[in-house]
Amino acid sequence: MSPKLKFTIVLLLSLLSLCCFILVASMIKGHWIAQFDQSIISFIQGLESPGITSFMKIFTFIGSTTMVVVITLAAALFLYFVLHHRLELIFLLVMMSATGIINQLLKHYFVRQRPDLHRLIEETGYSFPSGHSMAAFALYSSLAFLLWRHIASRTGRISLIVLSSFMILCIGTSRIYLGVHYPSDIFGGYLASGFCFTLAVWLFQWYKEYRAYSKQSK
Template identity: 60%
Template sequence: MFAAAITGSAILNGILKQFFQRVRPDFHRLIDIEGYSFPSGHAMNAFTVYGILSFLLWRHIPSRFGRGVLISVSIIMILAIGISRIYLGVHYPSDIIGGYFASGFWITTAILFFQYYQEKRYNKKKQREKGIA
């Protein structure tokens, strides 16, 4: 699930960059970087990695406090990475927001497929158990 989500996010980012072909800002750049600007690959990757990690770890953390820490750390990291891209002058704020939305769409789709697959596996297992019993 984790590898599929990250790989799919990178592929989606490449497709969207080629579709929109938005040039990067040319003012206040602190680093030099090539390629198209929209959507931000770093913002998409951060949202995907921390979003999927949170999804996968959520059920293994029993306490409300632990889950709160998980979500808080994920949100802080996602925002920090997005803000750093604007600070470095390599993205417009809309690139970051677009990356978050694209990644949100992607991980929602991945989670829905994952949940569907898990439910299907669970139902097959139950059917086998009923057939044997």
């Protein structure tokens, strides 16, 4: 696949994520999305048990701001001191910072209250889009993207994608299970973060190609 085609696909994915986010955001106060949210909440919370609750609390803790900062800093140190990557380090830090800022801006724009049905933990702040979901998608997608080329085997790469997807899905699901987010908050968070991530990848790859071209032309 040519670099130009790759750039086009990534850019199209970014625009698709943005369009889907706008669609979800436009429906969060509608009757259809309320039915959708309720059906998903009923199914997930219907699985409640002490063991599952403990499991979900672990993942919601992993997705907390404190843990996201710790994991991001640990990954940044690994990128800089072990892999000696400066550009990748900048990508990760900018991605995580931008995601956090955008999440707060969106929350204060939509001002959606959290569900008040069956909460197993207490949370403050607005609901849409989910900060845990946005941060999880941004962090684990970025790590998968940055570490991909350092894994030679097909099995290792598949394991990386599966682990990243598992973390993203479990953190998002934990927020629904614990009663602090609507499913549409989670999907909205994934889509908003997906837009940010694919746009960042497009810019990152474009800059690398531009820098390589500039070196060759000298």
